[in-house]
Amino acid sequence: MTAPDEAEGELARLRAQNAMLDDQLKVLVRTEQRLFGSQRALDRELLRARALADLALASSPQDTLDGVVRRAMALLASLFRVDRVVVVSREGGADDLLVWTGEGAPARAAALPALLGWLAAPQGPAVWPTSGDPPERLRALFSLVEGLGEHAAPDPSASLAALVAPGESDAVGVFAWRTTRMRALFLAESLSPAHDPFLQLVADYLRRAVEGARLAAALERRRRELAEANDRLTASLSSLREAQEALVQAQKMEAVGRLAGGVAHDFNNMLAIILGSASIALRRVGPEGALREELETIREAAQRSADLTRQLLTVARKQASAPRVMDLNAALAARRNLIVRLLGDGVDLAFDVAEVLFSVEVDPTQLDQIVTNLAVNAHDATEGAGRVLVRTANRRFEDTEAMRAAGARPGDYAELAFSDDGCGMDAPTLARAFDPFFTTKPEGKGTGLGLATVYGIVKQGGGFLEVESAPGAGTTFHVYLPRAGAPRA
Amino acid sequence: MDELERAARRTFAPRLPVGDRRDPAAARSAVGARLRAGVGHSVLRDPVAAGRQAAQGAIAALGGGSADFALVFATEGYAHEALLGAIADALPGARLSGCSAEGVIAGARSHEREHAVAVLAVRSAAVAFRPFLVESYGRDPAATGRAIAAACADPAVGPLAAVVVLPDGLRGDAGALLDALEGALPGSVPIVGGAAADAWRYERTQQFLDRRVASDAVAGFAIHGEVGVRIGVSHGCAPIGLERVITRADRGWVEEIDGRPAWQVFREYLDAEPDHLDPEGVVYLALASTVEGPAGSRTLVVRTPSELDPERGALFFAGGGLDAGVAVRLMRRDAALVRESARACAEDLAVAAGHAAPSLVLQFDCAGRGRLLFGERTDATILDPLRSALGTDVPWIGFQTFGEIAPVGGRARYHNYTVVFCALYEPPR
Ligand SMILES: Nc1ncnc2c1ncn2[C@@H]1O[C@H](COP(=O)(O)OP(=O)(O)OP(=O)(O)O)[C@@H](O)[C@H]1O
C-alpha cells in the first residue's frame, strides 16, 4: 500500500464516518423538532386546562346565567386573543336569539333564517370563512357579530369562529367569535376544532350553564309561586278562623240580646206598673203610714230592676244613646277620680295617653259604663292590689275578617287600652267573657253583664274590641272607637 | 469566546461615545433634556381610534407637548391610511415614518395576535430625525439605495449618526440595496432596520411616510446630530454539520448545495420530510454565511428561505449574497440560544454604555422568533430579560420583521432569524 492509497483509504473512512455522524445528526435534529412541537402543544393544553379549571372553580350553584356566560366570554377572549366574543342562546325554537356581546344585559336579536337553520343542525365548532359554507349563512354570522358592534367596516383579514352546542330539547347554546388577523397558521394553532377538544369543552360547559341556569330560574320561579300561594292560604285560613269566632260571638250576642230585649221590654212594662203602683201606694199611706217601709223596698227593688233592664237593653242595643264628639283623653282625665275610686287604694293607676288623639263620637253615659265595668273587673282581677295602666293611641286598620264580622270598617280608630296585672283569664273563660250572664264570680256578686254591656256599647258605636289575657299574666282590653267625622271606607 | 458564541452574540458600536459612567439617574435626566422619547400603543381595531390612542399614549409618555417625529409600526388588518391620518392628526407638526409588521413591540409587550399599532414620538433640539420613502425598490434596489443616501445627505442638520431602513420584506434585493446605500453614504455611518412584514400571508407589506402608504418601497429615516448609537445583533442559531458550499445559484435562488438540490439537503433535516415550506419549516432551518470580522474574528449571518421551487428543488433567499461558491453552514434555531444570546447581547450593550440608560431602543426582531417560537410566553421569555438589561423605563419600540438589517464585520448585512437592537444614547457633554 502506497502513501496516497493510505490517504485515500483514510479519507474514505472519514467520509463514511462523517456520513454516519450526519445521519445521527439528522435524527437528533428531527427529534428536536418533534419535541418542540409536543412541548408547545403541551404548553397550550396546560394553559387551556388551567383556564378551564379556573372557570369551573369559579362557578357556584348561586351563579346567574349572566355571570357564567360573562366568565366564559372573558376566558375565550383572553385565551384566543380575539376582539369579540358573542354568545347566543335560543329558547324553545324561538325566532329570536338572546345575544351577549360586550357589557350589559343580553339583547334580543332577530335571527336570520340562514342562521336558524345552522343552529338547528349544528355540525360542531367551525371556523370561517370556509369554502363549503353557503354565503348567506356566512353573511348572517358576520352580521350577527358585526351588526351588534360599533365596527361595521368589513375587514378582509378578519375571520369568525363559531360553536354550537345543541341541548337536549330546544336549548341551544352558541358562541361565536370574531377574530382579527389570524392567518392559517394561527387558526391552525388556536381555532382548529378537529384538534381542539378544548373548544368543545367550553361549548359544552356553556350549554350546560345555559340549561342549568334556565332550569334553576324555572325552579326558583315555581318555588316562589308555591311559597306565595302558601302564605296566601295561611293568611286566609287565619282570617277565616277569626271571622268564624267573631261571627259565633256576634250571633250569640244577637240571640241573647234579642231574648233579653224581648224580656226586658215586657219587664219594663210590668216594672212601670209596679213602680207606678208603689208610688201611688206610698203617696196614699203618707209619710208615717204603715207598710211605708215595705213599699219603699218594693220601689227600690223595682228601680234596680229597671236599671238592670236598661242594661239588658244596652246589651241588646235597643237603648237609645246620645253620642257626642269628644276628646277621649279629656274624657278619661275627667273620669280619673271615678276610676281611682272603683279600683281602690291598693291599685296603682297610670295613664299613658297619645299626645294627639283622634276624637271619637260616644254617649258620655255609655263611656261611663265602659270605664266603670273595665275598672271594676280590674279591681276584682287584682283583688284590690296591683297595677292598672290606661293607654290611648291612634290606630289605622285595614280590612280584616274579624272587623267585618264585628261590623267594624277599615279606617282610623282611637284606642283605649285598659291593662291590669291581675289573675288573667284561661282560654275557656276568655272565650265566654263577653257572654251575657257569664261570670266566674260568686253568687250575688257578679251579674255577668259587665263585659256584655261594654261589647254592646262599642259595637253600637261602630267600634270593636280585642282582649289579651293569660292566667297569671294580667289582662288588657283594647277598645277601638272609630274616629269621629272620618269618612268610613 | 468560541465561534458559536461569537456568532450568537455581537455588538457593534460605530460611533462610540465614551462610556458614560455617571450614575444612571443623572444620565437619564441629562438625556431627558436633549432627546425626549415616548412610546404608546393600541390594540383597538378601529384604525382611527387605534391611531389616536397610540399617538396620545406616546405623547403622554414623552411628558406631553409636541413631537418632531414619530415612528409607526402597525400590523396588517388596518386601513393604514386612516391609521396614519389619525396619528398625524394627533401629532401636529411631526413627521412620520414606519411600516407594516407581523407584530409590534411596545414597551414590555409584543402584540402578534391582535391588531396592534405602536408609536414612538420624539422631540429634540439636538437630534433630527429625517424620514424618507423611496419607491420602485423591487425594480432597482441599487438605485433605491443611492436615492436614500441622497435623501440622507443634509449637512444643514448636523452629522449623520445612523440610517434606519424599512424595506418591503417581500420584494427587492436587500443585499443590493444595502451595498449601494453603504457605498453612497459617508464611511462608518451604521445602517440598521427591519423589513416590513404582513401576518405570514406573504402577500403585501406597507411602508409609511407621513400620511402616505406605499408598497414595494423603502421607508426609513436618517438620524442627524450628536447622539451615541449602539447596535447589538444576535441570532440564536446553532450550526449543524460541517461547512457546505453553494454549488449552483441564480439571483437569490440557491439551487444546489454540495452538488445536491438545496431543498433536498434541507428536507432531510426536517421532521416528517415535508413537501412544502410552511412557516414552521421556514424558521426551523437556515443557512449561514461566514463573515470576517474586524479583528480576524468570524461571524455568521443567518438567512432563511422564503420560497420553494419544487421543480428545481431550489430555495429563494431574499437579500442576495448567497451565490455559487459561497461557503455556508446549515443552521438550526435553538430556543434556549435565542433567549440567552439576545439577553447577553443586550447586557453587552449595557456594559459598553457604562450602564447609562439609552434615550430609546429600537428592536427589529425576526417574525419567526416571537409567538411562533415562544407562544404565550414571548414577553416573559424574550422581552423582559432584554428590558431588565437595558432599562425597564427606556422608551422601547420595535416590530416582528421579515428580515433584519445591521452591520456585521464592518458592513451592513441583511439577516434572518436575528434580532437587531439600536440604542440611542445621549453623548457625554
Ligand atoms: N280584668 C279581668 N281579669 C280577669 N278576668 C276578668 C276580667 N274582666 C272580666 N273577667 C272575667 O270575665 C267574666 C265576665 O265579666 P263581666 O264583667 O261580664 O261579669 P262580672 O264581672 O263577672 O259581673 P258584673 O260585671 O256583671 O258584675 C268575669 O266573671 C271574669 O271571670
Ligand SMILES: [Mg+2]
Ligand atoms: Mg264585671
